[in-house]
Amino acid sequence: NAGVTQTPKFQVLKTGQSMTLQCAQDMNHEYMSWYRQDPGMGLRLIHYSVGAGITDQGEVPNGYNVSRSTTEDFPLRLLSAAPSQTSVYFCASSPWQGVKQYFGPGTRLTVT
Amino acid sequence: GQQLNRSPQSMFIQEGEDVSMNCTSSSIFNTWLWYKQDPGEGPVLLIALYKAGELTSNGRLTAQFGITRKDSFLNISASIPSDVGIYFCAGRIDTNAGKSTFGDGTTLTVKP
Numbered sequence: 001n002a003g004v005t006q007t008p009k010f011q012v013l014k015t016g017q018s019m020t021l022q023c024a025q026d027m028n029h030e031y032m033s034w035y036r037q038d039p040g041m042g043l044r045l046i047h048y049s050v051g052a053g054i055t056d057q058g059e060v061p062n063g064y065n066v067s068r069s070t071t072e073d074f075p076l077r078l079l080s081a082a083p084s085q086t087s088v089y090f091c092a093s094s095p096w097q098g099v100k101q102y103f104g105p106g107t108r109l110t111v112t
Numbered sequence: 113g114q115q116l117n118r119s120p121q122s123m124f125i126q127e128g129e130d131v132s133m134n135c136t137s138s139s140i141f142n143t144w145l146w147y148k149q150d151p152g153e154g155p156v157l158l159i160a161l162y163k164a165g166e167l168t169s170n171g172r173l174t175a176q177f178g179i180t181r182k183d184s185f186l187n188i189s190a191s192i193p194s195d196v197g198i199y200f201c202a203g204r205i206d207t208n209a210g211k212s213t214f215g216d217g218t219t220l221t222v223k224p
Contacts, residue, residue: 042214103154
Protein backbone atom coordinates (compact mmCIF):
# COMPACT_ATOMS: atom_id res chain seq x y z
CA ASN A 1 0.00 0.00 0.00
CA ALA A 2 1.18 3.50 -0.80
CA GLY A 3 -0.88 4.89 2.11
CA VAL A 4 -1.84 8.56 1.74
CA THR A 5 -0.27 10.39 -1.17
CA GLN A 6 -0.35 14.13 -1.86
CA THR A 7 0.60 16.11 -4.92
CA PRO A 8 2.29 18.44 -5.51
CA LYS A 9 4.93 18.54 -2.76
CA PHE A 10 5.64 22.23 -3.34
CA GLN A 11 3.65 24.96 -5.06
CA VAL A 12 4.01 28.71 -5.50
CA LEU A 13 0.95 30.70 -6.53
CA LYS A 14 0.25 34.32 -7.21
CA THR A 15 -2.57 36.05 -5.37
CA GLY A 16 -5.87 35.36 -7.08
CA GLN A 17 -4.81 32.13 -8.80
CA SER A 18 -6.74 28.94 -8.21
CA MET A 19 -5.43 25.42 -7.87
CA THR A 20 -6.28 21.94 -6.60
CA LEU A 21 -4.24 20.00 -4.07
CA GLN A 22 -4.59 16.28 -4.69
CA CYS A 23 -4.95 13.60 -2.02
CA ALA A 24 -5.42 9.89 -2.53
CA GLN A 25 -5.44 6.85 -0.24
CA ASP A 26 -5.41 3.16 -1.12
CA MET A 27 -6.52 1.77 2.25
CA ASN A 28 -10.27 1.95 1.56
CA HIS A 29 -10.72 4.36 4.48
CA GLU A 30 -14.06 6.07 4.92
CA TYR A 31 -12.80 9.21 6.67
CA MET A 32 -10.59 11.76 4.97
CA SER A 33 -9.57 15.21 6.20
CA TRP A 34 -7.62 18.26 5.16
CA TYR A 35 -5.57 20.26 7.68
CA ARG A 36 -3.33 23.28 7.38
CA GLN A 37 -0.28 23.84 9.54
CA ASP A 38 1.14 27.32 9.95
CA PRO A 39 4.68 27.82 11.33
CA GLY A 40 4.94 26.97 15.02
CA MET A 41 1.33 25.90 15.24
CA GLY A 42 -0.70 22.76 15.31
CA LEU A 43 -2.97 21.44 12.59
CA ARG A 44 -6.28 23.15 11.93
CA LEU A 45 -9.09 21.25 10.25
CA ILE A 46 -10.26 22.73 6.94
CA HIS A 47 -12.77 20.18 5.63
CA TYR A 48 -13.48 16.52 6.21
CA SER A 49 -15.47 13.70 4.65
CA VAL A 50 -17.10 10.64 6.20
CA GLY A 51 -17.55 8.88 2.89
CA ALA A 52 -18.01 9.32 -0.85
CA GLY A 53 -20.48 12.11 -1.56
CA ILE A 54 -20.41 13.49 2.02
CA THR A 55 -18.30 16.45 3.12
CA ASP A 56 -18.44 18.96 5.95
CA GLN A 57 -16.63 22.04 7.16
CA GLY A 58 -13.96 22.12 9.82
CA GLU A 59 -12.55 25.06 11.78
CA VAL A 60 -11.14 27.11 8.89
CA PRO A 61 -13.11 26.34 5.69
CA ASN A 62 -13.24 29.81 4.13
CA GLY A 63 -11.49 30.02 0.76
CA TYR A 64 -11.44 26.25 0.23
CA ASN A 65 -13.74 23.77 -1.47
CA VAL A 66 -13.74 19.98 -1.39
CA SER A 67 -15.59 17.13 -3.03
CA ARG A 68 -15.51 13.37 -2.54
CA SER A 69 -16.65 11.54 -5.63
CA THR A 70 -14.75 8.34 -4.80
CA THR A 71 -13.55 6.66 -1.61
CA GLU A 72 -9.94 7.05 -2.71
CA ASP A 73 -9.70 10.74 -3.64
CA PHE A 74 -10.31 13.94 -1.70
CA PRO A 75 -9.06 17.03 -3.59
CA LEU A 76 -8.84 20.46 -1.95
CA ARG A 77 -9.50 23.48 -4.15
CA LEU A 78 -8.23 26.97 -3.48
CA LEU A 79 -10.68 29.26 -5.23
CA SER A 80 -8.68 32.52 -5.26
CA ALA A 81 -5.35 32.18 -3.46
CA ALA A 82 -4.40 34.75 -0.83
CA PRO A 83 -1.09 35.23 1.05
CA SER A 84 -2.88 34.15 4.25
CA GLN A 85 -3.20 30.69 2.69
CA THR A 86 0.56 30.21 2.68
CA SER A 87 0.93 27.07 4.78
CA VAL A 88 1.67 23.37 4.77
CA TYR A 89 -1.40 21.31 3.90
CA PHE A 90 -1.83 17.78 5.19
CA CYS A 91 -4.37 15.21 4.08
CA ALA A 92 -5.29 12.35 6.41
CA SER A 93 -7.46 9.26 6.27
CA SER A 94 -8.81 6.79 8.80
CA PRO A 95 -11.14 3.81 8.84
CA TRP A 96 -14.71 3.92 10.12
CA GLN A 97 -14.60 4.77 13.83
CA GLY A 98 -10.88 4.13 13.77
CA VAL A 99 -8.66 6.09 16.10
CA LYS A 100 -5.56 6.34 13.98
CA GLN A 101 -5.36 8.96 11.26
CA TYR A 102 -2.80 8.30 8.55
CA PHE A 103 -1.23 11.51 7.29
CA GLY A 104 0.25 12.25 3.90
CA PRO A 105 3.66 13.93 3.52
CA GLY A 106 2.17 17.40 3.03
CA THR A 107 2.05 20.07 0.33
CA ARG A 108 4.02 23.26 0.98
CA LEU A 109 2.14 26.17 -0.56
CA THR A 110 3.42 29.72 -0.89
CA VAL A 111 1.14 32.51 -2.13
CA THR A 112 2.90 35.69 -3.20
CA GLY B 113 -14.61 25.72 19.43
CA GLN B 114 -12.31 23.80 21.68
CA GLN B 115 -8.91 25.23 22.50
CA LEU B 116 -5.90 23.15 23.43
CA ASN B 117 -3.01 24.71 25.33
CA ARG B 118 0.26 22.84 25.35
CA SER B 119 3.20 23.17 27.69
CA PRO B 120 6.03 23.74 27.22
CA GLN B 121 6.42 25.30 23.80
CA SER B 122 9.91 23.84 23.41
CA MET B 123 12.43 21.79 25.34
CA PHE B 124 16.20 21.37 25.07
CA ILE B 125 17.44 18.32 26.95
CA GLN B 126 20.47 16.09 27.23
CA GLU B 127 20.36 12.55 25.90
CA GLY B 128 19.24 10.17 28.64
CA GLU B 129 17.02 12.69 30.43
CA ASP B 130 13.30 12.19 30.96
CA VAL B 131 10.81 14.59 29.37
CA SER B 132 7.29 15.59 30.31
CA MET B 133 4.79 17.65 28.35
CA ASN B 134 1.06 18.26 28.74
CA CYS B 135 -2.05 19.67 27.16
CA THR B 136 -5.08 21.28 28.72
CA SER B 137 -8.42 21.95 27.13
CA SER B 138 -11.19 24.46 27.68
CA SER B 139 -13.71 21.63 27.35
CA ILE B 140 -13.82 17.87 27.77
CA PHE B 141 -12.69 15.29 25.26
CA ASN B 142 -13.63 11.63 24.99
CA THR B 143 -10.35 10.65 23.35
CA TRP B 144 -6.85 12.05 23.72
CA LEU B 145 -4.16 11.37 21.13
CA TRP B 146 -0.44 12.04 21.04
CA TYR B 147 1.40 12.44 17.72
CA LYS B 148 5.02 13.01 16.71
CA GLN B 149 6.02 14.95 13.62
CA ASP B 150 9.49 14.65 12.09
CA PRO B 151 10.76 17.52 9.93
CA GLY B 152 9.15 17.57 6.49
CA GLU B 153 6.68 14.80 7.28
CA GLY B 154 3.14 14.34 8.48
CA PRO B 155 2.29 13.49 12.11
CA VAL B 156 2.40 9.86 13.24
CA LEU B 157 0.21 8.55 16.05
CA LEU B 158 2.14 7.51 19.19
CA ILE B 159 -0.53 6.79 21.79
CA ALA B 160 -4.34 6.90 22.00
CA LEU B 161 -6.25 7.26 25.29
CA TYR B 162 -9.93 6.40 25.60
CA LYS B 163 -11.11 6.98 29.16
CA ALA B 164 -10.48 9.28 32.10
CA GLY B 165 -7.60 8.16 34.30
CA GLU B 166 -6.20 5.78 31.69
CA LEU B 167 -2.43 5.37 31.72
CA THR B 168 -0.93 3.84 28.57
CA SER B 169 2.66 3.05 27.60
CA ASN B 170 4.33 2.53 24.25
CA GLY B 171 7.98 1.64 24.82
CA ARG B 172 9.67 4.61 26.50
CA LEU B 173 6.52 6.71 26.11
CA THR B 174 3.79 6.94 28.73
CA ALA B 175 0.64 9.02 28.43
CA GLN B 176 -2.28 9.66 30.75
CA PHE B 177 -5.86 10.80 30.21
CA GLY B 178 -6.68 13.31 32.95
CA ILE B 179 -9.47 12.60 35.42
CA THR B 180 -11.30 15.80 34.47
CA ARG B 181 -11.10 14.80 30.78
CA LYS B 182 -9.67 18.25 30.09
CA ASP B 183 -5.99 17.38 30.17
CA SER B 184 -3.39 14.82 29.20
CA PHE B 185 0.32 14.40 29.61
CA LEU B 186 3.08 12.58 27.76
CA ASN B 187 6.32 11.36 29.32
CA ILE B 188 9.38 10.19 27.43
CA SER B 189 11.95 8.34 29.49
CA ALA B 190 15.68 8.04 28.77
CA SER B 191 15.55 10.29 25.71
CA ILE B 192 17.62 9.48 22.63
CA PRO B 193 18.58 11.68 19.64
CA SER B 194 15.84 10.23 17.41
CA ASP B 195 13.22 11.57 19.84
CA VAL B 196 13.83 14.98 18.27
CA GLY B 197 10.70 16.38 16.66
CA ILE B 198 7.42 18.10 17.40
CA TYR B 199 4.94 16.39 19.71
CA PHE B 200 1.27 17.21 19.34
CA CYS B 201 -1.68 16.39 21.50
CA ALA B 202 -5.10 16.09 19.89
CA GLY B 203 -8.54 15.65 21.34
CA ARG B 204 -11.74 14.21 19.97
CA ILE B 205 -15.29 14.53 21.26
CA ASP B 206 -16.97 11.96 19.07
CA THR B 207 -15.96 8.82 17.25
CA ASN B 208 -15.38 10.73 14.01
CA ALA B 209 -11.65 10.32 13.53
CA GLY B 210 -11.66 13.09 10.95
CA LYS B 211 -12.49 15.76 13.52
CA SER B 212 -9.54 15.96 15.86
CA THR B 213 -8.57 19.25 17.50
CA PHE B 214 -4.79 19.71 17.67
CA GLY B 215 -2.64 21.65 20.10
CA ASP B 216 0.27 23.77 18.85
CA GLY B 217 2.95 21.21 19.58
CA THR B 218 6.04 20.94 21.78
CA THR B 219 9.37 21.06 19.95
CA LEU B 220 11.90 18.67 21.50
CA THR B 221 15.64 18.96 20.94
CA VAL B 222 17.91 16.25 22.35
CA LYS B 223 21.62 16.97 22.66
CA PRO B 224 23.88 13.90 22.39
